[in-house]
Amino acid sequence: MNHNQVESFSGAAAETLSAIVLDSPTGPMMRGIHKYADTMFNSYQLKFFLEELDSATPRSDSERELFSVLRRASESAMVASNSVVYGGLTGC
Numbered sequence: 001m002n003h004n005q006v007e008s009f010s011g012a013a014a015e016t017l018s019a020i021v022l023d024s025p026t027g028p029m030m031r032g033i034h035k036y037a038d039t040m041f042n043s044y045q046l047k048f049f050l051e052e053l054d055s056a057t058p059r060s061d062s063e064r065e066l067f068s069v070l071r072r073a074s075e076s077a078m079v080a081s082n083s084v085v086y087g088g089l090t091g092c
Contacts, residue, residue: 016066
């Protein structure tokens with residue numbers, strides 16, 4: 001299996017991710033992202049992650065932007081069957 005980086009992001013979206021992972025209102029997949037280290041999701045797990053994002057209600061514009069970035073990165077990783085980086089955090 002190939003675990004190459006597909007996409008990464010930083011700035012406001014990464015800061016928002018860092019702020020919400022420990023107190024995520026979305027569910028177990030979002031809470032499974034490690035705040036201080038890389039986190040990898042396989043393609044099977046990413047399906048559940050995308051379902052979680054689809055059912056989540058952003059509490060702010062920054063969360064709305066973050067969910068959009070996470071959705072795009074996750075979908076890209078599933079298509080490429082590679083890894084995706086969540087603002088310094090990695091998913092595959």
